[in-house]
Amino acid sequence: xxxxxxxxxxxxxxxxxxxxxxxxxxxxxxxxxxxxxxxxxxxxxxxxxxxxxxxxxxxxxxxxxxxxxxxxxxxxxxxxxxxxxxxxxxxxxxxxxxxxxxxxxxxxxxxxxxxxxxxxxxxxxxxxxxxxxxxxxxxxxxxxxxxxxxxxxxxxxxxxxxxxxxxxxxxxxxxxxxxxxxxxxxxxxxxxxxxxxxxxxxxxxxxxxxxxxxxxxxxxxxxxxxxxxxxxxxxxxxxxxxxxxxxxxxxxxxxxxxxxxxxxxxxxxxxxxxxxxxxxxxxxxxxxxxxxxxxxxxxxxxxxxxxxxxxxxxxxxxxxxxxxxxxxxxxxxxxxxxxxxxxxxx
Amino acid sequence: xxxxxxxxxxxxxxxxxxxxxxxxxxxxxxxxxxxxxxxxxxxxxxxxxxxxxxxxxxxxxxxxxxxxxxxxxxxxxxxxxxxxxxxxxxxxxxxxxxxxxxxxxxxxxxxxxxxxxxxxxxxxxxxxxxxxxxxxxxxxxxxxxxxxxxxxxxxxxxxxxxxxxxxxxxxxxxxxxxxxxxxxxxxxxxxxxxxxxxxxxxxxxxxxxxxxxxxxxxxxxxxxxxxxxxxxxxxxxxxxxxxxxxxxxxxxxxxxxxxxxxxxxxxxxxxxxxxxxx
Numbered sequence: 001x002x003x004x005x006x007x008x009x010x011x012x013x014x015x016x017x018x019x020x021x022x023x024x025x026x027x028x029x030x031x032x033x034x035x036x037x038x039x040x041x042x043x044x045x046x047x048x049x050x051x052x053x054x055x056x057x058x059x060x061x062x063x064x065x066x067x068x069x070x071x072x073x074x075x076x077x078x079x080x081x082x083x084x085x086x087x088x089x090x091x092x093x094x095x096x097x098x099x100x101x102x103x104x105x106x107x108x109x110x111x112x113x114x115x116x117x118x119x120x121x122x123x124x125x126x127x128x129x130x131x132x133x134x135x136x137x138x139x140x141x142x143x144x145x146x147x148x149x150x151x152x153x154x155x156x157x158x159x160x161x162x163x164x165x166x167x168x169x170x171x172x173x174x175x176x177x178x179x180x181x182x183x184x185x186x187x188x189x190x191x192x193x194x195x196x197x198x199x200x201x202x203x204x205x206x207x208x209x210x211x212x213x214x215x216x217x218x219x220x221x222x223x224x225x226x227x228x229x230x231x232x233x234x235x236x237x238x239x240x241x242x243x244x245x246x247x248x249x250x251x252x253x254x255x256x257x258x259x260x261x262x263x264x265x266x267x268x269x270x271x272x273x274x275x276x277x278x279x280x281x282x283x284x285x286x287x288x289x290x291x292x293x294x295x296x297x298x299x300x301x302x303x304x305x306x307x308x309x310x311x312x313x314x315x316x317x318x319x320x321x322x323x324x325x326x327x328x329x330x331x332x333x334x335x336x337x338x339x340x341x342x343x344x345x346x
Numbered sequence: 347x348x349x350x351x352x353x354x355x356x357x358x359x360x361x362x363x364x365x366x367x368x369x370x371x372x373x374x375x376x377x378x379x380x381x382x383x384x385x386x387x388x389x390x391x392x393x394x395x396x397x398x399x400x401x402x403x404x405x406x407x408x409x410x411x412x413x414x415x416x417x418x419x420x421x422x423x424x425x426x427x428x429x430x431x432x433x434x435x436x437x438x439x440x441x442x443x444x445x446x447x448x449x450x451x452x453x454x455x456x457x458x459x460x461x462x463x464x465x466x467x468x469x470x471x472x473x474x475x476x477x478x479x480x481x482x483x484x485x486x487x488x489x490x491x492x493x494x495x496x497x498x499x500x501x502x503x504x505x506x507x508x509x510x511x512x513x514x515x516x517x518x519x520x521x522x523x524x525x526x527x528x529x530x531x532x533x534x535x536x537x538x539x540x541x542x543x544x545x546x547x548x549x550x551x552x553x554x555x556x557x558x559x560x561x562x563x564x565x566x567x568x569x570x571x572x573x574x575x576x577x578x579x580x581x582x583x584x585x586x587x588x589x590x591x592x593x594x595x596x597x598x599x600x601x602x603x604x605x606x607x608x609x610x611x612x613x614x615x616x617x618x619x620x621x622x623x624x
Contacts, residue, residue: 151527
């Protein structure tokens with residue numbers, strides 16, 4: 001029981017400062033203004049029934065060893081999934097920000113994902129686009145469900161250089177050998193950057209005032225003992241991802257079988273040809289012309305490794321989330337037990 | 347007729363932020379308020395800054411209407427339900443420039459409300475006051491306008507309340523880090539422990555006749571103790587065990603999936619016969 005509580009390692013904060021050169025990240029941590037945090041929450045809360053994944057842009061600046069995010073703005077809903085983010089809207093918004101003395105450098109984007117389910121192809125491609133055009137761009141993932149349960153969940157990610165190289169390849173060329181040559185495994189695709197929140201002194205004064213006004217019992221949902229609904233959602237999601245992974249590995253197996261069958265047919269064909277040639281030579285006729293085997297037996301391309309990697313990556317993140325959720329639920333149960341025992345003893 | 351203004355916390359932060367970023371020659375800034383009107387209540391959910399200038403010669407105020415329009419249109423694309431409901435400014439009292447600006451805004455919407463945020467902290471507090479322009483004076487003679495105050499209430503969305511808990515930590519150290527779940531529980535357990543110690547200290551003091559007993563506090567304490575539901579030993583054990591078993595099982599399954607996908611990855615990396623073509 002005690003060992004189970006220790007299974008969640010908190011190693012992210014230690015990893016980043018020592019290895020920024022390895023991840024090609026120009027800063028050590030991300031600093032968000034309280035304003036930016038609140039705007040993201042507000043946008044995602046208001047739009048949660050209209051769109052699946054509310055998105056928006058981040059504005060800020062890179063100073064010393066940190067990326068400061070000072071403001072955000074929401075993206076209008078794209079009319080189709082294919083269409084990229086509205087360029088005109090973004091440029092207009094940034095011009096306006098410049099005029100009112102706000103930071104106007106576009107340093108990244110944010111997305112809201114339920115249950116932290118952001119490892120999808122379109123997400124990864126979008127971040128690749130950003131990192132290609134803007135060197136220091138970052139993506140902030142906000143989990144509204146987890147926040148509603150009482151734990152503010154904002155995480156900042158960047159793609160690792162190996163992941164960028166992988167994505168730069170054409171979809172059809174993401175073969176297993178290519179992946180191996182990059183030494184890329186699914187857990188090295190993203191690099192999490194530690195995030196802190198900061199408020200200016202005047203905003204701190206506002207905070208002090210709000211503390212007095214806020215009723216003490218608001219925002220204590222995280223002490224709720226009920227865990228079934230959250231666990232159900234998490235496990236259902238994990239099941240879906242494992243199914244996906246299973247499908248991908250089935251495709252891989254089928255491809256391997258097809259290729260080996262093709263090899264057998266090739267061998268048979270060659271064998272027959274050789275027999276025929278031998279027969280002809282015995283008769284003194286010229287042997288048949290060489291034919292390009294590749295034209296008759298086209299090599300079947302292997303299935304792309306990208307969906308598999310993304311599915312595995314998502315499984316890893318979901319499992320971590322389940323672990324951390326369970327550990328805190330267990331802690332709460334023990335606290336509840338302690339309170340209850342004293343009652344029973346009376 | 348509006349009777350109450352509802353404000354959102356994040357909107358206040360925007361105002362404070364915009365005030366900090368104003369041009370150095372200004373002492374106050376103003377902007378537009380966006381939101382929805384619902385019978386007698388105005389709900390303000392968004393705002394943005396509109397640059398303005400006061401000419402020295404005759405004291406006329408000019409605001410950049412073009413910018414205000416552009417920003418409103420941009421916002422409409424993202425939040426189609428928000429309309430202009432009024433305007434805001436920083437300062438500690440309503441001054442003369444309020445009237446022409448209010449005129450401008452009354453062309454954009456009916457009955458614009460005016461919000462005054464005291465960022466200069468004159469009264470020691472960041473006070474937020476709401477006003478509505480009311481015509482006063484004798485008809486056919488001298489007429490004027492007065493700004494009558496309106497009650498202002500600040501509310502939050504549920505997730506905002508959660509975020510506030512973390513944000514409010516910045517008032518002590520200047521920075522707030524978001525905690526993982528288990529450390530957060532540990533921290534609140536510590537808080538609970540501290541609160542309980544205070545309560546116990548109070549009870550001890552009353553028993554030792556150091557403080558006069560207060561009946562209302564006593565009643566609250568009784569309610570507190572009775573809030574823990576009474577169950578028998580067996581019921582408690584059953585409930586706890588079943589919950590613990592569920593949680594451990596989920597953890598086990600999650601770990602298993604993780605280990606399996608890691609194993610798959612390792613095998614893939616080390617195998618050399620993945621592609622039979624070579």
